[in-house]
Each structure stands twice: as structure tokens, then as C-alpha cells.
Amino acid sequence: MQKASCGHWMNEHSKETCNAPGCRVKWVICKNGSHHGVPGHYWVICRKCPTHKDTGNPVADSDAVDITGV
Numbered sequence: 001m002q003k004a005s006c007g008h009w010m011n012e013h014s015k016e017t018c019n020a021p022g023c024r025v026k027w028v029i030c031k032n033g034s035h036h037g038v039p040g041h042y043w044v045i046c047r048k049c050p051t052h053k054d055t056g057n058p059v060a061d062s063d064a065v066d067i068t069g070v
Helices: none
Strands: 013-017 026-030 043-047 064-066
Touching: none
Parallel strands: 043 064
Antiparallel strands: 013 026, 026 043
């Protein structure tokens, strides 16, 4: 089993469909509550839709931190 960009195993992540109309690309969201350097946040976005990276977030912005760097 591989690790995601946050360093946690993939089985600690969920795959959520992009919110852009008609898009089926999956965002990868880490549900592990422990992330170095990310205080006070529970979820971390490890991979997002390359086409809708600014508008397709399937989780509330207040619930997730983007660590993809794009």
C-alpha cells in the first residue's frame, strides 16, 4: 500500500468527487487528524482536480487545508 503526499497510508483517505458540474475527477482527502504543521484542522487535501482546483473543492474550506502546492 502506498502513502499519500501527507505521509499517511491511502486507507486513511477518502476520495470525493469534484464539485464542478459534470466532472467526475476524485479529490483525495486525508481523514487522519495528525498533520505536522497543520494546527487546528482535521482534513488535508492531498490531491485535487487539475482542471477545477480553485472551484471544485468537495469539502468546506474551513474543514480542510490544501497541501498540494498547486
